[in-house]
Amino acid sequence: MAPRRSHAEPVPTATSGGATRAWRAAWRREPGRAAWTAIAIGSLCVMLGAWAWATRPGGAIPALFLPPPGDVAASFVRLVSRPYLGSTFGAHVLSSLDVVIGGWLLAGAVGLPLGIAMGWWRRARWIAFPLFQVLRPIPPLAWIPLAIVWLGIGEPARIFVVFVAALVPWVMNSMQAVHSIDGLLVRAARTLGASDRQILTRVVCRTALPTLVAGARIALGNAWTTLIAAELLAATSGLGYIALNASRTLEMGILLVSMLVIGVLGAAFSFGMQALARVFAPWSRGART
Template identity: 40%
Template sequence: MQTASERLRAAFFPNLRWVLTKIERIAVPLLLVAVWEAFSRSGALPQALLPPPSAVLHALGDWMFGIDGSAQDYSGTWLRNALASTMRVAAGFAIAAALGIVLGTAIGWSRAIEATVEPTLQMLRPIPPVSWIPLAIIWFGIADRPAIFLVFLGAFFPVLMNTIHGVKAIDRNLIRAGAMMGASERQLLTDIVVPAALPSIFAGLRIAVGSAWMLTVTAEMVAVKSGVGYVLWDSYYFLRYDMVIAAMVSIGLLGFLSDYGIKLLMARVLRWQRTTVRRGA
Protein backbone atom coordinates (compact mmCIF):
# COMPACT_ATOMS: atom_id res chain seq x y z
CA MET A 1 0.00 0.00 0.00
CA GLN A 2 1.41 3.41 -1.05
CA THR A 3 2.33 5.96 1.60
CA ALA A 4 1.25 9.58 1.35
CA SER A 5 4.69 10.67 0.10
CA GLU A 6 4.72 7.97 -2.59
CA ARG A 7 1.28 9.03 -3.80
CA LEU A 8 2.46 12.64 -3.88
CA ARG A 9 5.52 11.75 -5.97
CA ALA A 10 3.41 9.62 -8.32
CA ALA A 11 1.05 12.55 -8.87
CA PHE A 12 3.66 15.31 -9.05
CA PHE A 13 6.64 13.98 -11.00
CA PRO A 14 4.79 12.99 -14.21
CA ASN A 15 3.42 16.55 -14.36
CA LEU A 16 6.87 17.96 -13.62
CA ARG A 17 8.36 15.92 -16.44
CA TRP A 18 5.70 17.25 -18.81
CA VAL A 19 6.41 20.84 -17.75
CA LEU A 20 10.17 20.39 -18.20
CA THR A 21 9.62 18.92 -21.67
CA LYS A 22 7.56 21.95 -22.69
CA ILE A 23 10.18 24.32 -21.26
CA GLU A 24 12.93 22.59 -23.24
CA ARG A 25 11.01 23.13 -26.46
CA ILE A 26 10.46 26.86 -25.99
CA ALA A 27 13.62 27.84 -24.11
CA VAL A 28 15.80 28.47 -27.17
CA PRO A 29 13.13 30.40 -29.16
CA LEU A 30 12.37 32.58 -26.12
CA LEU A 31 16.07 33.28 -25.58
CA LEU A 32 16.54 34.28 -29.23
CA VAL A 33 13.51 36.57 -29.11
CA ALA A 34 14.76 38.21 -25.90
CA VAL A 35 18.24 38.81 -27.38
CA TRP A 36 16.66 40.18 -30.58
CA GLU A 37 14.40 42.56 -28.61
CA ALA A 38 17.29 43.82 -26.49
CA PHE A 39 19.60 44.31 -29.47
CA SER A 40 16.95 46.10 -31.52
CA ARG A 41 16.16 48.49 -28.69
CA SER A 42 19.83 49.08 -27.85
CA GLY A 43 20.22 51.57 -30.70
CA ALA A 44 23.02 49.65 -32.43
CA LEU A 45 20.79 49.67 -35.53
CA PRO A 46 17.80 51.91 -36.29
CA GLN A 47 14.57 50.14 -35.35
CA ALA A 48 13.26 50.89 -38.84
CA LEU A 49 15.93 48.53 -40.22
CA LEU A 50 15.65 45.88 -37.49
CA PRO A 51 12.21 46.08 -35.86
CA PRO A 52 11.99 44.47 -32.41
CA PRO A 53 9.83 41.35 -32.01
CA SER A 54 7.16 43.41 -30.25
CA ALA A 55 6.78 45.61 -33.36
CA VAL A 56 6.73 42.58 -35.64
CA LEU A 57 4.09 40.92 -33.46
CA HIS A 58 1.99 44.10 -33.60
CA ALA A 59 2.25 44.22 -37.40
CA LEU A 60 1.40 40.53 -37.66
CA GLY A 61 -1.59 40.97 -35.36
CA ASP A 62 -2.99 43.83 -37.46
CA TRP A 63 -2.29 41.90 -40.67
CA MET A 64 -4.24 38.97 -39.26
CA PHE A 65 -7.09 40.68 -37.42
CA GLY A 66 -7.19 44.31 -38.59
CA ILE A 67 -6.60 45.70 -35.09
CA ASP A 68 -5.68 49.33 -35.82
CA GLY A 69 -4.84 49.58 -39.52
CA SER A 70 -1.08 49.84 -38.92
CA ALA A 71 -0.51 47.27 -41.69
CA GLN A 72 -2.22 49.74 -44.04
CA ASP A 73 -3.58 48.06 -47.18
CA TYR A 74 -2.85 44.61 -45.78
CA SER A 75 -4.70 45.10 -42.51
CA GLY A 76 -6.94 42.08 -41.90
CA THR A 77 -5.90 40.29 -45.11
CA TRP A 78 -3.60 37.60 -43.69
CA LEU A 79 -6.04 34.73 -44.02
CA ARG A 80 -6.74 35.51 -47.68
CA ASN A 81 -3.05 35.69 -48.53
CA ALA A 82 -2.21 32.58 -46.48
CA LEU A 83 -4.96 30.60 -48.22
CA ALA A 84 -3.72 31.74 -51.64
CA SER A 85 -0.18 30.57 -50.86
CA THR A 86 -1.42 27.32 -49.31
CA MET A 87 -3.50 26.52 -52.38
CA ARG A 88 -0.49 26.93 -54.65
CA VAL A 89 1.68 24.78 -52.39
CA ALA A 90 -0.99 22.09 -52.13
CA ALA A 91 -1.55 21.93 -55.89
CA GLY A 92 2.11 21.80 -56.88
CA PHE A 93 3.02 19.46 -54.03
CA ALA A 94 0.20 17.02 -54.84
CA ILE A 95 1.26 16.76 -58.49
CA ALA A 96 4.93 16.37 -57.52
CA ALA A 97 4.16 13.72 -54.89
CA ALA A 98 1.97 11.64 -57.20
CA LEU A 99 4.35 11.78 -60.15
CA GLY A 100 7.49 11.43 -58.02
CA ILE A 101 6.23 8.32 -56.19
CA VAL A 102 4.98 6.61 -59.36
CA LEU A 103 8.05 7.42 -61.46
CA GLY A 104 10.48 6.77 -58.60
CA THR A 105 8.95 3.35 -57.97
CA ALA A 106 9.18 2.51 -61.67
CA ILE A 107 12.83 3.62 -61.90
CA GLY A 108 13.81 1.80 -58.72
CA TRP A 109 12.04 -1.40 -59.80
CA SER A 110 12.85 -1.61 -63.52
CA ARG A 111 16.39 -1.43 -64.87
CA ALA A 112 15.02 -0.74 -68.35
CA ILE A 113 13.08 2.31 -67.17
CA GLU A 114 16.06 3.44 -65.09
CA ALA A 115 18.36 3.27 -68.12
CA THR A 116 15.84 5.10 -70.31
CA VAL A 117 14.52 7.83 -68.04
CA GLU A 118 16.96 8.52 -65.21
CA PRO A 119 19.79 10.14 -67.26
CA THR A 120 17.41 12.84 -68.50
CA LEU A 121 16.06 13.45 -65.01
CA GLN A 122 19.56 13.67 -63.57
CA MET A 123 20.39 16.34 -66.16
CA LEU A 124 17.33 18.36 -65.19
CA ARG A 125 17.74 17.94 -61.42
CA PRO A 126 20.73 20.33 -60.94
CA ILE A 127 18.90 23.19 -62.70
CA PRO A 128 17.64 25.57 -59.98
CA PRO A 129 13.84 25.87 -60.08
CA VAL A 130 14.10 29.67 -59.92
CA SER A 131 15.87 29.63 -63.29
CA TRP A 132 12.59 28.44 -64.79
CA ILE A 133 10.78 31.64 -63.74
CA PRO A 134 11.16 33.49 -67.09
CA LEU A 135 9.88 30.49 -69.04
CA ALA A 136 7.10 29.89 -66.52
CA ILE A 137 5.88 33.47 -66.94
CA ILE A 138 6.06 33.19 -70.73
CA TRP A 139 4.23 29.86 -70.76
CA PHE A 140 1.62 30.49 -68.07
CA GLY A 141 1.40 34.26 -67.61
CA ILE A 142 1.03 36.17 -64.34
CA ALA A 143 -1.32 33.98 -62.33
CA ASP A 144 -1.39 30.87 -60.14
CA ARG A 145 -0.09 28.47 -62.79
CA PRO A 146 3.55 29.63 -62.89
CA ALA A 147 3.71 29.41 -59.09
CA ILE A 148 2.22 25.90 -59.13
CA PHE A 149 4.69 24.90 -61.85
CA LEU A 150 7.65 26.15 -59.80
CA VAL A 151 6.36 24.43 -56.65
CA PHE A 152 6.09 21.22 -58.65
CA LEU A 153 9.69 21.53 -59.83
CA GLY A 154 10.96 22.19 -56.32
CA ALA A 155 9.03 19.32 -54.73
CA PHE A 156 9.32 16.70 -57.46
CA PHE A 157 12.98 15.72 -57.23
CA PRO A 158 13.15 15.16 -53.44
CA VAL A 159 10.18 12.79 -53.70
CA LEU A 160 11.61 11.09 -56.78
CA MET A 161 15.11 10.50 -55.38
CA ASN A 162 13.91 9.29 -51.99
CA THR A 163 11.42 6.93 -53.63
CA ILE A 164 14.13 5.48 -55.87
CA HIS A 165 16.38 5.01 -52.85
CA GLY A 166 13.59 3.40 -50.85
CA VAL A 167 12.75 0.92 -53.59
CA LYS A 168 16.37 0.00 -54.27
CA ALA A 169 17.19 -0.43 -50.58
CA ILE A 170 14.53 -3.10 -49.98
CA ASP A 171 15.79 -6.41 -48.64
CA ARG A 172 15.82 -8.71 -51.69
CA ASN A 173 14.92 -11.64 -49.47
CA LEU A 174 11.48 -10.09 -49.00
CA ILE A 175 10.95 -9.98 -52.75
CA ARG A 176 12.22 -13.56 -53.17
CA ALA A 177 9.88 -14.71 -50.40
CA GLY A 178 6.92 -13.04 -52.07
CA ALA A 179 7.80 -14.54 -55.43
CA MET A 180 8.11 -17.99 -53.87
CA MET A 181 4.61 -17.56 -52.43
CA GLY A 182 3.31 -17.02 -55.96
CA ALA A 183 2.88 -13.23 -55.90
CA SER A 184 2.63 -11.54 -59.27
CA GLU A 185 4.84 -8.56 -60.17
CA ARG A 186 1.97 -6.19 -59.43
CA GLN A 187 1.41 -7.80 -56.04
CA LEU A 188 5.11 -7.59 -55.26
CA LEU A 189 5.01 -3.86 -55.97
CA THR A 190 1.80 -3.06 -54.09
CA ASP A 191 2.18 -5.45 -51.14
CA ILE A 192 5.95 -5.54 -50.55
CA VAL A 193 7.95 -2.91 -52.44
CA VAL A 194 5.89 0.22 -51.85
CA PRO A 195 5.11 -0.50 -48.15
CA ALA A 196 8.79 -1.23 -47.48
CA ALA A 197 9.81 1.99 -49.24
CA LEU A 198 7.33 4.18 -47.34
CA PRO A 199 9.83 5.47 -44.73
CA SER A 200 12.05 6.84 -47.51
CA ILE A 201 9.04 8.17 -49.40
CA PHE A 202 7.80 10.08 -46.36
CA ALA A 203 11.29 11.50 -45.83
CA GLY A 204 11.16 12.79 -49.40
CA LEU A 205 7.69 14.26 -48.84
CA ARG A 206 8.89 16.17 -45.78
CA ILE A 207 11.84 17.61 -47.69
CA ALA A 208 9.58 18.39 -50.63
CA VAL A 209 6.99 20.34 -48.64
CA GLY A 210 9.73 22.64 -47.33
CA SER A 211 10.98 23.20 -50.88
CA ALA A 212 7.40 23.79 -51.99
CA TRP A 213 7.00 26.69 -49.57
CA MET A 214 10.32 28.22 -50.60
CA LEU A 215 9.38 28.07 -54.27
CA THR A 216 5.86 29.41 -53.90
CA VAL A 217 7.16 32.43 -52.00
CA THR A 218 9.79 33.00 -54.70
CA ALA A 219 7.15 32.76 -57.41
CA GLU A 220 4.82 35.13 -55.57
CA MET A 221 7.56 37.73 -55.43
CA VAL A 222 7.83 37.73 -59.22
CA ALA A 223 4.91 36.15 -61.02
CA VAL A 224 1.84 36.47 -58.75
CA LYS A 225 0.02 39.42 -57.20
CA SER A 226 -1.25 37.73 -54.05
CA GLY A 227 -0.02 35.47 -51.26
CA VAL A 228 2.42 35.77 -48.38
CA GLY A 229 5.43 36.08 -50.69
CA TYR A 230 3.84 38.96 -52.56
CA VAL A 231 3.13 40.79 -49.29
CA LEU A 232 6.75 40.26 -48.24
CA TRP A 233 8.13 41.72 -51.48
CA ASP A 234 5.63 44.60 -51.61
CA SER A 235 6.41 45.52 -47.99
CA TYR A 236 10.10 45.62 -48.85
CA TYR A 237 9.43 48.22 -51.55
CA PHE A 238 7.66 50.43 -48.98
CA LEU A 239 10.40 49.90 -46.35
CA ARG A 240 7.98 48.14 -43.98
CA TYR A 241 10.52 45.75 -42.51
CA ASP A 242 8.18 44.85 -39.66
CA MET A 243 5.78 43.46 -42.29
CA VAL A 244 8.68 41.77 -44.10
CA ILE A 245 9.62 39.88 -40.95
CA ALA A 246 5.94 39.20 -40.17
CA ALA A 247 5.65 37.59 -43.61
CA MET A 248 8.78 35.53 -42.91
CA VAL A 249 7.28 34.37 -39.61
CA SER A 250 4.06 33.46 -41.43
CA ILE A 251 5.96 31.39 -43.98
CA GLY A 252 7.77 29.56 -41.20
CA LEU A 253 4.50 28.88 -39.38
CA LEU A 254 2.71 27.62 -42.49
CA GLY A 255 5.68 25.45 -43.42
CA PHE A 256 5.80 24.02 -39.91
CA LEU A 257 2.10 23.17 -39.99
CA SER A 258 2.49 21.50 -43.40
CA ASP A 259 5.38 19.38 -42.16
CA TYR A 260 3.48 18.54 -38.98
CA GLY A 261 0.55 17.32 -41.06
CA ILE A 262 2.84 14.98 -42.99
CA LYS A 263 4.35 13.76 -39.69
CA LEU A 264 0.88 12.94 -38.37
CA LEU A 265 0.06 11.03 -41.55
CA MET A 266 3.41 9.24 -41.38
CA ALA A 267 2.82 8.23 -37.75
CA ARG A 268 -0.56 6.82 -38.71
CA VAL A 269 0.64 4.95 -41.80
CA LEU A 270 3.90 3.71 -40.27
CA ARG A 271 2.56 2.62 -36.88
CA TRP A 272 4.85 -0.42 -36.99
CA GLN A 273 7.92 1.85 -36.81
CA ARG A 274 7.13 2.84 -33.22
CA THR A 275 8.55 -0.46 -31.96
CA THR A 276 11.46 -0.74 -34.41
CA VAL A 277 12.92 2.78 -34.63
CA ARG A 278 15.10 4.33 -31.94
CA ARG A 279 13.79 7.55 -30.45
CA GLY A 280 15.80 10.33 -28.86
CA ALA A 281 16.46 10.15 -25.13
Protein backbone atom coordinates (compact mmCIF):
# COMPACT_ATOMS: atom_id res chain seq x y z
CA MET A 1 0.00 0.00 0.00
CA ALA A 2 1.07 3.59 -0.48
CA PRO A 3 3.15 4.86 2.42
CA ARG A 4 1.27 7.30 4.61
CA ARG A 5 3.31 10.33 5.46
CA SER A 6 3.14 11.70 8.95
CA HIS A 7 4.91 14.65 10.43
CA ALA A 8 6.11 12.58 13.34
CA GLU A 9 8.44 10.48 11.27
CA PRO A 10 10.97 11.35 8.58
CA VAL A 11 9.60 11.27 5.08
CA PRO A 12 11.44 8.55 3.17
CA THR A 13 13.43 9.65 0.21
CA ALA A 14 12.61 6.31 -1.40
CA THR A 15 15.65 6.29 -3.60
CA SER A 16 16.20 2.59 -3.12
CA GLY A 17 13.48 -0.06 -3.17
CA GLY A 18 14.66 -1.46 0.14
CA ALA A 19 14.00 1.70 2.11
CA THR A 20 10.45 1.96 0.74
CA ARG A 21 9.75 -1.64 1.56
CA ALA A 22 11.00 -1.24 5.12
CA TRP A 23 8.87 1.89 5.45
CA ARG A 24 5.80 0.02 4.27
CA ALA A 25 6.50 -2.90 6.55
CA ALA A 26 6.78 -0.58 9.56
CA TRP A 27 3.22 0.59 8.96
CA ARG A 28 1.94 -2.97 9.07
CA ARG A 29 3.71 -3.96 12.29
CA GLU A 30 2.38 -3.49 15.79
CA PRO A 31 4.80 -1.23 17.71
CA GLY A 32 6.52 -2.75 20.72
CA ARG A 33 5.27 -2.16 24.24
CA ALA A 34 7.67 0.70 24.96
CA ALA A 35 6.97 2.39 21.64
CA TRP A 36 3.26 1.90 22.13
CA THR A 37 3.31 3.60 25.53
CA ALA A 38 5.51 6.41 24.24
CA ILE A 39 3.25 7.11 21.27
CA ALA A 40 0.13 6.92 23.48
CA ILE A 41 1.52 9.38 26.02
CA GLY A 42 2.78 11.62 23.23
CA SER A 43 -0.63 11.57 21.55
CA LEU A 44 -2.37 12.50 24.80
CA CYS A 45 0.12 15.30 25.43
CA VAL A 46 -0.36 16.68 21.92
CA MET A 47 -4.13 16.64 22.33
CA LEU A 48 -3.92 18.30 25.73
CA GLY A 49 -1.51 20.86 24.30
CA ALA A 50 -3.78 21.54 21.34
CA TRP A 51 -6.72 21.96 23.72
CA ALA A 52 -4.76 24.39 25.94
CA TRP A 53 -3.47 26.31 22.92
CA ALA A 54 -6.82 26.63 21.20
CA THR A 55 -8.57 27.78 24.36
CA ARG A 56 -5.87 30.18 25.59
CA PRO A 57 -7.06 33.75 26.24
CA GLY A 58 -7.60 35.21 22.81
CA GLY A 59 -7.35 31.78 21.21
CA ALA A 60 -9.57 30.32 18.52
CA ILE A 61 -12.09 28.76 20.90
CA PRO A 62 -13.82 30.94 23.53
CA ALA A 63 -13.85 29.64 27.10
CA LEU A 64 -17.64 29.56 27.04
CA PHE A 65 -17.48 27.01 24.24
CA LEU A 66 -14.68 24.91 25.72
CA PRO A 67 -12.81 25.99 28.85
CA PRO A 68 -9.02 25.54 29.02
CA PRO A 69 -7.72 22.45 30.87
CA GLY A 70 -6.57 24.63 33.78
CA ASP A 71 -10.14 25.84 34.37
CA VAL A 72 -11.39 22.26 34.42
CA ALA A 73 -8.79 21.29 37.01
CA ALA A 74 -9.72 24.33 39.09
CA SER A 75 -13.40 23.40 38.85
CA PHE A 76 -12.58 19.92 40.07
CA VAL A 77 -10.83 21.35 43.12
CA ARG A 78 -13.73 23.72 43.70
CA LEU A 79 -16.24 20.89 43.39
CA VAL A 80 -14.58 18.60 45.91
CA SER A 81 -13.65 21.34 48.38
CA ARG A 82 -17.02 23.12 48.73
CA PRO A 83 -20.61 21.84 48.58
CA TYR A 84 -22.32 22.36 45.21
CA LEU A 85 -26.10 22.48 44.78
CA GLY A 86 -26.92 21.62 48.33
CA SER A 87 -24.54 18.77 49.03
CA THR A 88 -20.91 17.82 48.77
CA PHE A 89 -19.53 16.28 45.61
CA GLY A 90 -19.14 12.97 47.42
CA ALA A 91 -22.81 13.02 48.36
CA HIS A 92 -23.81 13.62 44.73
CA VAL A 93 -21.67 10.72 43.57
CA LEU A 94 -23.05 8.50 46.33
CA SER A 95 -26.60 9.44 45.41
CA SER A 96 -25.97 8.36 41.82
CA LEU A 97 -24.23 5.16 42.91
CA ASP A 98 -27.06 4.38 45.30
CA VAL A 99 -29.70 4.41 42.60
CA VAL A 100 -27.63 2.61 39.99
CA ILE A 101 -26.56 -0.21 42.30
CA GLY A 102 -30.05 -0.49 43.79
CA GLY A 103 -31.79 -0.68 40.43
CA TRP A 104 -29.17 -3.02 39.03
CA LEU A 105 -29.41 -5.45 41.97
CA LEU A 106 -33.19 -5.34 41.86
CA ALA A 107 -33.13 -6.15 38.14
CA GLY A 108 -30.68 -8.96 38.83
CA ALA A 109 -32.88 -10.39 41.58
CA VAL A 110 -35.77 -10.57 39.10
CA GLY A 111 -33.91 -11.09 35.84
CA LEU A 112 -31.39 -13.75 36.80
CA PRO A 113 -33.87 -16.39 38.01
CA LEU A 114 -36.30 -15.47 35.25
CA GLY A 115 -33.63 -15.77 32.57
CA ILE A 116 -32.35 -19.07 33.92
CA ALA A 117 -35.90 -20.42 34.05
CA MET A 118 -36.50 -19.24 30.50
CA GLY A 119 -33.33 -20.94 29.35
CA TRP A 120 -34.08 -24.17 31.17
CA TRP A 121 -37.81 -24.68 30.73
CA ARG A 122 -39.16 -24.51 27.24
CA ARG A 123 -42.60 -23.44 28.42
CA ALA A 124 -41.25 -20.55 30.48
CA ARG A 125 -39.42 -19.39 27.38
CA TRP A 126 -42.51 -19.68 25.23
CA ILE A 127 -44.51 -17.56 27.66
CA ALA A 128 -42.03 -14.90 28.67
CA PHE A 129 -39.80 -14.47 25.62
CA PRO A 130 -42.43 -12.85 23.36
CA LEU A 131 -43.19 -10.31 26.09
CA PHE A 132 -39.55 -9.32 26.18
CA GLN A 133 -39.42 -9.22 22.40
CA VAL A 134 -42.28 -6.74 22.46
CA LEU A 135 -40.87 -4.59 25.26
CA ARG A 136 -37.21 -4.72 24.27
CA PRO A 137 -37.27 -2.25 21.36
CA ILE A 138 -38.58 0.50 23.66
CA PRO A 139 -35.48 2.33 24.88
CA PRO A 140 -35.28 2.46 28.71
CA LEU A 141 -35.13 6.24 28.45
CA ALA A 142 -38.58 6.32 26.92
CA TRP A 143 -39.85 5.00 30.26
CA ILE A 144 -38.66 8.09 32.10
CA PRO A 145 -41.75 10.28 31.48
CA LEU A 146 -44.01 7.40 32.43
CA ALA A 147 -41.97 6.78 35.58
CA ILE A 148 -42.24 10.45 36.50
CA VAL A 149 -46.02 10.46 36.06
CA TRP A 150 -46.36 7.21 37.99
CA LEU A 151 -43.81 7.71 40.75
CA GLY A 152 -42.97 11.41 40.86
CA ILE A 153 -39.48 12.84 40.49
CA GLY A 154 -38.05 11.14 43.56
CA GLU A 155 -35.69 8.24 43.87
CA PRO A 156 -38.30 5.50 43.16
CA ALA A 157 -38.80 6.81 39.61
CA ARG A 158 -35.07 6.68 38.95
CA ILE A 159 -34.73 3.22 40.44
CA PHE A 160 -37.62 2.06 38.26
CA VAL A 161 -36.00 3.38 35.08
CA VAL A 162 -32.63 1.86 36.00
CA PHE A 163 -34.43 -1.40 36.74
CA VAL A 164 -36.04 -1.41 33.29
CA ALA A 165 -32.70 -0.63 31.65
CA ALA A 166 -30.86 -3.40 33.48
CA LEU A 167 -33.56 -6.07 33.34
CA VAL A 168 -33.31 -6.90 29.64
CA PRO A 169 -29.56 -7.72 29.58
CA TRP A 170 -29.89 -9.71 32.80
CA VAL A 171 -32.72 -11.82 31.39
CA MET A 172 -31.46 -12.19 27.84
CA ASN A 173 -27.91 -13.17 28.82
CA SER A 174 -29.02 -15.63 31.49
CA MET A 175 -31.44 -17.22 29.06
CA GLN A 176 -28.83 -17.37 26.31
CA ALA A 177 -26.24 -18.76 28.73
CA VAL A 178 -28.41 -21.57 29.99
CA HIS A 179 -30.02 -22.30 26.64
CA SER A 180 -26.77 -22.67 24.74
CA ILE A 181 -25.20 -25.17 27.10
CA ASP A 182 -23.77 -28.23 25.41
CA GLY A 183 -26.40 -30.94 25.82
CA LEU A 184 -23.58 -33.46 26.17
CA LEU A 185 -22.67 -32.06 29.59
CA VAL A 186 -26.23 -32.39 30.81
CA ARG A 187 -26.53 -35.94 29.49
CA ALA A 188 -23.20 -36.90 31.01
CA ALA A 189 -24.35 -35.61 34.39
CA ARG A 190 -27.62 -37.48 34.02
CA THR A 191 -25.81 -40.68 33.12
CA LEU A 192 -23.73 -40.28 36.26
CA GLY A 193 -26.94 -40.14 38.29
CA ALA A 194 -27.39 -36.45 38.93
CA SER A 195 -30.89 -35.24 39.74
CA ASP A 196 -32.51 -32.40 37.79
CA ARG A 197 -31.74 -29.98 40.60
CA GLN A 198 -28.14 -31.06 40.78
CA ILE A 199 -27.80 -30.65 37.03
CA LEU A 200 -29.26 -27.15 37.19
CA THR A 201 -27.11 -25.95 40.08
CA ARG A 202 -23.89 -27.89 39.57
CA VAL A 203 -23.63 -28.18 35.79
CA VAL A 204 -25.79 -25.59 34.10
CA CYS A 205 -25.29 -22.58 36.35
CA ARG A 206 -21.54 -23.09 36.51
CA THR A 207 -21.08 -23.54 32.81
CA ALA A 208 -23.25 -20.51 32.20
CA LEU A 209 -21.45 -18.33 34.74
CA PRO A 210 -19.12 -16.46 32.35
CA THR A 211 -22.05 -15.42 30.18
CA LEU A 212 -24.10 -14.55 33.26
CA VAL A 213 -21.33 -12.25 34.47
CA ALA A 214 -21.07 -10.71 31.01
CA GLY A 215 -24.79 -10.04 31.18
CA ALA A 216 -24.37 -8.45 34.59
CA ARG A 217 -21.69 -6.19 33.17
CA ILE A 218 -23.84 -5.07 30.25
CA ALA A 219 -26.73 -4.53 32.65
CA LEU A 220 -24.59 -2.31 34.87
CA GLY A 221 -23.39 -0.30 31.88
CA ASN A 222 -26.96 0.22 30.67
CA ALA A 223 -28.08 1.10 34.18
CA TRP A 224 -25.39 3.76 34.50
CA THR A 225 -26.11 5.32 31.10
CA THR A 226 -29.82 5.41 31.79
CA LEU A 227 -29.40 6.85 35.26
CA ILE A 228 -27.45 9.80 33.88
CA ALA A 229 -30.31 10.53 31.48
CA ALA A 230 -32.84 10.15 34.29
CA GLU A 231 -30.87 12.57 36.43
CA LEU A 232 -30.88 15.09 33.61
CA LEU A 233 -34.67 14.99 33.67
CA ALA A 234 -35.78 14.47 37.21
CA ALA A 235 -33.43 14.69 40.16
CA THR A 236 -32.32 16.93 42.97
CA SER A 237 -28.91 15.35 43.36
CA GLY A 238 -26.49 13.20 41.43
CA LEU A 239 -23.92 13.68 38.68
CA GLY A 240 -26.42 14.15 35.86
CA TYR A 241 -28.14 16.83 37.93
CA ILE A 242 -24.81 18.62 38.42
CA ALA A 243 -24.15 18.47 34.68
CA LEU A 244 -27.54 19.91 33.76
CA ASN A 245 -27.27 22.70 36.34
CA ALA A 246 -23.76 23.60 35.31
CA SER A 247 -24.91 23.90 31.72
CA ARG A 248 -27.75 26.21 32.77
CA THR A 249 -25.46 28.42 34.82
CA LEU A 250 -22.76 28.25 32.12
CA GLU A 251 -20.17 26.80 34.50
CA MET A 252 -18.35 24.97 31.75
CA GLY A 253 -15.55 23.72 33.99
CA ILE A 254 -17.97 22.00 36.36
CA LEU A 255 -19.90 20.56 33.42
CA LEU A 256 -16.76 18.97 32.00
CA VAL A 257 -15.69 17.66 35.42
CA SER A 258 -19.06 15.99 35.92
CA MET A 259 -18.85 14.42 32.44
CA LEU A 260 -15.36 13.13 33.17
CA VAL A 261 -16.41 11.67 36.52
CA ILE A 262 -19.37 9.99 34.84
CA GLY A 263 -17.00 8.49 32.27
CA VAL A 264 -14.45 7.39 34.85
CA LEU A 265 -17.10 5.71 36.99
CA GLY A 266 -18.55 3.99 33.91
CA ALA A 267 -15.11 2.67 33.02
CA ALA A 268 -14.55 1.58 36.62
CA PHE A 269 -17.81 -0.41 36.53
CA SER A 270 -16.80 -2.10 33.31
CA PHE A 271 -13.28 -3.02 34.44
CA GLY A 272 -14.51 -3.98 37.91
CA MET A 273 -17.00 -6.41 36.42
CA GLN A 274 -14.32 -7.88 34.17
CA ALA A 275 -12.11 -8.41 37.22
CA LEU A 276 -15.05 -9.98 39.01
CA ALA A 277 -15.53 -12.34 36.09
CA ARG A 278 -11.90 -13.43 36.37
CA VAL A 279 -12.34 -14.08 40.10
CA PHE A 280 -15.67 -15.91 39.95
CA ALA A 281 -15.32 -17.65 36.64
CA PRO A 282 -11.61 -18.10 36.00
CA TRP A 283 -12.41 -20.80 33.48
CA SER A 284 -13.91 -18.29 31.07
CA ARG A 285 -11.21 -17.74 28.50
CA GLY A 286 -11.29 -14.00 28.06
CA ALA A 287 -14.44 -11.99 28.43
CA ARG A 288 -17.03 -12.73 25.82
CA THR A 289 -19.41 -10.06 24.54
